[in-house]
Every structure is written in structure tokens, then in C-alpha cells.
Amino acid sequence: MSFNGKILKVDLTSSEVKVEEQPESFYRRYQGGHGIGLYYLLKESKHDVDALEPENPLIFAPGLLTGLRAPAVPRYVVISKSPLTGALGKSEAGGYWGPELKKAGFDALVITGSSKAPVYLLIRDDKVEIKDAGHLWGSETGPVQEKLREELGDKGTQVVQIGPAGEKGVLYANIVNNLAHFNGRNGLGAVMGSKNLKAIAVRGSGKLKAKNEERLKEIFRWTAGQVKEHPLSSMLHKHGTPAGIKTVNAQGGLPTNNFELGVFEGAEELASEDYSLKPKGCYACPVVCKRVVEVNEDDIVVDKMYGGPEYETLAALGSNCGIGDLKVVAKVNEICNRNTLDTITLGMTISFAMKCFEEGIIGPDDTDGMELKFGNKDVLIPLVEKIIKREGIGDLLALGSKKAAEKFGPESKKYLVESKGQEAPMHDPRVKTGLGLQYALSINGADHWFAQHDPFFAAEDGFGVIEMAGLGLTEAVDPLDTGMAKVRLIYYTSVLNSVYDLLGVCVFGYVARSLIPLNFLLDQVVAATGWKTSWFELMKAGERAMAMAREFNRRQGLEQEADKLSESFYRPLAKGPFAGKITLKEEDLNDAVEKYYALAGWNKSGGVSRNKLEELGLGWLVQ
Amino acid sequence: MITVLFKSILSEYVPGEPDQVELTYEPDLTIRAILEQCGLQPGHIGLAMVDGQVSDLDCPLHDGVTVELYPIFGGG
Numbered sequence: 236m237s238f239n240g241k242i243l244k245v246d247l248t249s250s251e252v253k254v255e256e257q258p259e260s261f262y263r264r265y266q267g268g269h270g271i272g273l274y275y276l277l278k279e280s281k282h283d284v285d286a287l288e289p290e291n292p293l294i295f296a297p298g299l300l301t302g303l304r305a306p307a308v309p310r311y312v313v314i315s316k317s318p319l320t321g322a323l324g325k326s327e328a329g330g331y332w333g334p335e336l337k338k339a340g341f342d343a344l345v346i347t348g349s350s351k352a353p354v355y356l357l358i359r360d361d362k363v364e365i366k367d368a369g370h371l372w373g374s375e376t377g378p379v380q381e382k383l384r385e386e387l388g389d390k391g392t393q394v395v396q397i398g399p400a401g402e403k404g405v406l407y408a409n410i411v412n413n414l415a416h417f418n419g420r421n422g423l424g425a426v427m428g429s430k431n432l433k434a435i436a437v438r439g440s441g442k443l444k445a446k447n448e449e450r451l452k453e454i455f456r457w458t459a460g461q462v463k464e465h466p467l468s469s470m471l472h473k474h475g476t477p478a479g480i481k482t483v484n485a486q487g488g489l490p491t492n493n494f495e496l497g498v499f500e501g502a503e504e505l506a507s508e509d510y511s512l513k514p515k516g517c518y519a520c521p522v523v524c525k526r527v528v529e530v531n532e533d534d535i536v537v538d539k540m541y542g543g544p545e546y547e548t549l550a551a552l553g554s555n556c557g558i559g560d561l562k563v564v565a566k567v568n569e570i571c572n573r574n575t576l577d578t579i580t581l582g583m584t585i586s587f588a589m590k591c592f593e594e595g596i597i598g599p600d601d602t603d604g605m606e607l608k609f610g611n612k613d614v615l616i617p618l619v620e621k622i623i624k625r626e627g628i629g630d631l632l633a634l635g636s637k638k639a640a641e642k643f644g645p646e647s648k649k650y651l652v653e654s655k656g657q658e659a660p661m662h663d664p665r666v667k668t669g670l671g672l673q674y675a676l677s678i679n680g681a682d683h684w685f686a687q688h689d690p691f692f693a694a695e696d697g698f699g700v701i702e703m704a705g706l707g708l709t710e711a712v713d714p715l716d717t718g719m720a721k722v723r724l725i726y727y728t729s730v731l732n733s734v735y736d737l738l739g740v741c742v743f744g745y746v747a748r749s750l751i752p753l754n755f756l757l758d759q760v761v762a763a764t765g766w767k768t769s770w771f772e773l774m775k776a777g778e779r780a781m782a783m784a785r786e787f788n789r790r791q792g793l794e795q796e797a798d799k800l801s802e803s804f805y806r807p808l809a810k811g812p813f814a815g816k817i818t819l820k821e822e823d824l825n826d827a828v829e830k831y832y833a834l835a836g837w838n839k840s841g842g843v844s845r846n847k848l849e850e851l852g853l854g855w856l857v858q
Numbered sequence: 859m860i861t862v863l864f865k866s867i868l869s870e871y872v873p874g875e876p877d878q879v880e881l882t883y884e885p886d887l888t889i890r891a892i893l894e895q896c897g898l899q900p901g902h903i904g905l906a907m908v909d910g911q912v913s914d915l916d917c918p919l920h921d922g923v924t925v926e927l928y929p930i931f932g933g934g
């Protein structure tokens with residue numbers, strides 16, 4: 236089986252450690268990942284909990300397939316209430332930690348309470364200890380991982396941890412494993428910091444055994460053989476996500492100067508592979524697509540230990556701040572990774588402050604004398620250091636752009652680019668409207684993997700239409716459409732992506748973004764569990780997890796009003812092929828959101844209907 | 859003559875990996891036909907431009923134009 240039937244629960248206030256057993260039927264219903272995470276979040280959290288209170292649970296849950304020797308399924312989710320948004324906090328990471336937790340015998344780890352002094356958690360199979368982390372507190376991620384592995388005398392120990400930004404409560408601090416794999420969004424590192432929990436070190440000696448190992452091996456071999464043949468996986472393997480910069484720039488959708496322009500003259504340099512080394516991968520994944528960068532020059536040194544900037548980071552800290560210097564962006568990426576900062580929210584918060592500075596809403600008196608102008612690369616590193624230390628202007632910008640706007644005044648709000656208080660990732664809905672629906676609807680604030688992306692479905696012979704016809708997506712949909720065809724595409728693929736998260740699937744391994752087809756994924760679930768299951772059952776499980784997430788948000792007072800886009804997206808781009816054209820209208824987007832609710836069985840206020848909850852076996856959530 | 863620029867990884871689909879190919883003009887030549895000649899599927903293409911303007915794959919090409927082809931991308 237691909238699961239252990241055991242959930243580890245640790246209360247840091249009382250130091251109590253418990254193991255809860257769950258039957259097979261629990262996994263069939265909640266699968267893994269956010270299914271299990273949301274089950275415990277809804278059971279264990281108070282309705283009006285503050286994200287940084289000890290009572291806010293912090294849950295780590297690998298996917299149903301995570302830990303098997305199967306391609307591109309290394310993921311685990313971290314679930315909690317987000318301190319950045321006040322909505323659900325949910326962020327996925329690959330790497331090595333999730334598989335190790337499964338090998339130690341646990342399908343999830345539920346942390347409640349808060350320790351009085353800094354601690355770390357040590358899990359060695361069924362031996363679980365809460366250990367003093369006084370000597371680690373204040374240290375960056377690289378030295379912490381090294382010290383822990385040395386102290387424990389085991390280089391194979393997998394460490395998930397927060398850096399100084401999480402300790403200091405930066406509201407977009409993230410969580411990292413193996414120094415380069417991030418639960419990047421929603422500020423969950425600040426929740427970990429509020430619990431005085433520096434790290435969780437795991438070592439497992441067990442081995443998950445699938446019901447049909449032979450079928451898993453066949454699919455693994457097929458994937459390994461095809462990685463360099465399939466155009467999408469081969470592009471990821473050879474060039475990584477940064478290769479996208481040139482396409483998006485030519486399309487006119489590269490976020491530039493706080494999403495005002497869609498093209499950037501420094502795009503070629505940002506996309507350069509000058510400092511790239513051989514890519515690295517994740518547990519048992521033959522795609523091997525994670526970027527590694529090293530710079531050894533007189534003015535800048537970038538340590539390869541911390542990976543390298545991916546597409547999102549290059550755009551957020553580069554073009555979106557008007558900065559085309561790859562070395563500087565790579566350095567800031569390294570600083571973020573040492574200190575655990577979300578590079579998307581960081582870049583967007585800085586670009587927002589730059590826009591306010593250029594518009595005269597704030598001035599040098601507000602910025603500790605810094606000239607926060609687009610393109611001023613000299614301010615980037617000192618500003619990020621201030622944010623990590625929460626000094627001066629950094630203390631305010633550590634709260635994200637929406638809270639900074641409260642201080643900057645009402646004039647500034649029209650320059651925000653966010654949804655539910657989380658800054659938009661680097662995909663412009665004015666060029667592909669499906670991203671607008673994704674940002675508005677994502678339960679954890681603007682998220683670019685709530686569903687699949689429009690370009691794969693733009694033509695009948697596109698990869699998305701070919702690969703997902705079996706789900707009922709048989710027609711091409713115009714990237715600028717906002718009618719029912721687009722709503723259906725986003726609805727079906729949002730449920731699909733929810734299934735991906737239940738299983739631990741990495742989007743860079745599977746269709747439509749990569750090579751492994753849906754029938755192979757289903758075969759892997761059957762091979763892993765022995766269940767006579769189907770895509771119907773999996774999609775229902777995906778819907779179930781989304782319904783639980785929606786219900787969590789409803790309990791926080793978030794309904795239809797929260798499913799909106801910033802007004803910035805309804806203004807035309809100022810440069811590029813789409814300059815001056817209105818391609819996304821507020822009434823069309825809001826209408827599409829309502830249509831989505833209807834397809835999902837949610838009511839007009841965006842809550843999940845009682846019938847839908849009961850259909851999904853979630854009667855226990857009906858009040 | 860038609861000039862075709864293969865951007866980013868697309869150049870790897872052209873023998874010898876050039877990023878620029880000159881084709882003899884033929885009436886009714888389309889981008890789709892050029893892709894077929896190079897062994898590229900339409901799904902590989904994220905953006906096709908003719909003389910700097912976005913174009914669909916079936917539009918007949920005029921003599922002397924420059925075609926730019928970019929690989930598909932979505933989700934970083």
C-alpha cells in the first residue's frame with residue numbers, strides 16, 4: 236500500500252506526542268495531501284482562530300502516492316490558516332521530505348500549540364522527540380541543515396525548516412526542505428515561527444510497497460525513456476522554467492513594472508543560461524528539472540547550494556521591478572532561500588512600493604531614503620535585508636502589499652495586484668483570462684496552479700485538448716474567452732489539479748504541462764493501492780477536498796466578495812501587443828465566477844451547498 | 859524567400875540546431891506546413907508571429923516575410 240494508516244500528532248504546548256490510526260476507508264475518501272490536511276484542519280481548528288495563535292494547526296501531509304518509486308510524485312502540502320491572507324493557507328513542495336515522512340511510517344503530521352523556547356522535531360521511524368533548537372535559532376537554512384545532519388550523524392536526514400524570515404514573522408515567510416524545495420506561498424513559515432518550531436528532521440527506514448510494483452516500474456521506465464523526447468519535459472529538463480520568459484515576453488504578458496507593461500527590454504538577459512549548472516531533481520523523479528545557478532564574480536557570488544531562480548522569481552524580482560540584471564536577481568533569490576522568503580510576494584510587494592514611490596504617494600522619508608524606482612537594482616539587496624530583519628521600511632513591507640497599502644493611503648490601493656490579500660504570480664490574466672478566474676477563485680489567494688493554463692487548450696491540436704479529451708475537454712478555447720467554454724475548462728482542470736495535490740503529483744511531470752498522461756496516473760493509483768478505482772472516483776475526491784477548503788474559508792467569513800480581482804487587471808497594458816486594449820472586463824470575470832459556482836454546486840454566495848456537501852460524504856460539515 | 863526564426867528550444871528540432879532558416883517562397887505556404895516539414899507538432903508552438911504580428915498557423919505566408927516561432931509555455 237502507499238499509505239501507513241498512521242497520523243502523527245504533536246502538541247508543542249504540552250509536548251504531547253500521539254499517533255492516530257486511520258482505516259483504509261479514510262484514505263479512499265481523503266486520499267492524501269490536502270484531503271488529509273483539510274480533514275484535520277477543519278476538525279482541530281477554532282472558527283475564528285488567528286493565524287499566529289498557538290491554536291492554529293500546522294499540518295504537513297504527503298500525497299497518496301508520495302514515497303513510492305513512481306515518477307514526479309514527491310509532493311507534500313503544508314496546510315494552516317494563512318497569516319498573509321486570513322484565508323486557507325495551502326502550499327505544495329517537492330524535494331525529499333514528504334517521501335521520508337512516509338518511509339518513517341506516517342501519512343501526515345499535525346502540529347498544534349506553541350513551544351515556549353525554540354525547538355525542533357526529530358522523527359526517526361516511530362521515535363519522535365521534541366528537541367532544543369536554541370543553537371539553531373537565528374541561523375540561515377544552509378548551516379542549520381548541515382548542523383542537524385552532523386549532530387544526528389546521518390547525512391540522509393531530511394530537514395524541513397524555516398530561516399530567519401519565518402522566525403521574525405515576515406508574513407510571506409515560507410518553508411523549505413533540502414535547501415531548494417519550497418512550500419512557497421501563503422506565509423506558512425511565519426506560522427511555523429510563531430510556534431517556535433525551527434525544523435523537522437525526519438529519517439525513515441521503512442519502504443512503501445505498492446500492490447503491483449511491476450506496473451509502477453513499467454510506468455517509471457516509460458517516463459525515464461521519454462523525458463528527453465517529449466517537447467515539454469525535454470524543455471523543462473534542458474532549460475527549466477526560465478525558458479518561458481522569452482515566449483511570455485513575445486506574447487506581451489511578461490509582468491513588468493508592477494504589471495503595467497507586458498514586455499521588458501531586459502527579458503533576454505533574464506532568460507540567459509550563463510550561470511546555470513546541471514539541473515537537480517526530486518525524489519525518484521526522472522524529469523530532473525530544478526534549476527541550479529552559481530555565480531563567482533568579483534561583485535557577486537551566488538552559492539549553488541540554494542538552487543537557482545525559476546521563471547516566477549525571475550519575473551517577480553526581475554521584470555516586474557524593472558530589473559534585468561540576472562546576477563542581482565540570482566543573488567536575491569539566494570538570500571530569499573537562505574532566509575525562507577516567498578519570492579513572488581516579495582517581488583510584488585517591492586514593485587508595489589516602487590509604483591507608489593514613482594507616483595509620489597510615498598517619498599524618501601517613508602523609504603529610509605531609498606530611491607524605490609523601477610529598474611534601480613542597487614536598492615534590491617538592502618531592501619530585502621531590511622525586510623528579513625524587519626527594520627525601517629522593511630518592517631512594513633514584511634506584511635505584504637495589501638497591508639502596506641493601508642499605511643500608504645487610499646490612493647495606493649489602485650496599484651495593488653492581488654486576490655484575497657495574496658499577490659498575483661507572474662501570469663497576466665489580460666493575456667490569458669483563465670488565469671483571472673484562477674486568481675479570483677483560488678481558495679488560498681492568487682495561485683497559478685489552481686487549474687491548468689489557457690495556452691495548452693488554445694487549439695484543437697494543442698497538448699491540453701489532446702491529453703484531456705477523456706475528461707470532456709474536447710474543444711479548443713480562445714485564451715481571451717470568458718464564456719462557458721472557459722469556465723468549463725477552469726472548472727474541470729481545477730478539480731484535476733486538486734486530484735494532483737491529493738496524490739502528490741508534480742505539475743511538471745504530468746499533462747498538460749508535461750509528459751505523463753492521465754491513464755498512467757490512474758494506473759499508478761490502482762497499482763499503489765489495489766483499489767478498483769476510476770477517474771470518476773478521483774475527480775469526486777478532488778471536488779471533496781475543494782469543498783472542504785471552501786468550507787474553511789466560509790468559517791473565516793470569506794465568501795463571494797473575496798473571489799475578486801484587483802482593479803489593476805481591468806486597466807489595459809501600457810506596452811506590447813496588447814497595449815491599450817481592454818481584454819478583461821470586470822463584469823465578464825464576475826459572471827464567469829458565478830457560472831463556476833453553479834458548475835461546482837456552490838451557492839450564489841460561494842458557499843458549498845448542503846446537497847453538494849452531503850453528496851461528497853461531508854455531512855459532518857453541515858451545520 | 860521566407861525567413862523562419864526558431865526561438866528557444868525550438869531550434870533543437872531543426873537539423874544542425876540553427877535558430878534561423880531561409881525557405882524558398884511557395885504560394886499557399888503556411889506555418890502549419892513549415893512545422894510539418896521540421897517534425898514539429900502544432901502543440902509545440904506557444905506563439906507564432908509574422909513580421910512582428912501574432913498569426914494563426916493556417917494563414918498563407920507572403921514572399922519576404924519573417925516568421926518567429928516560440929515554444930509553448932504555461933505555468934512556471
Ligand code: SF4
Pocket residue numbers: 307308309329330515516517520521522523524525741742743744
Ligand atoms: S518534474 Fe521536476 S520539480 Fe517535478 S518532481 Fe520531477 S524534478 Fe521535481
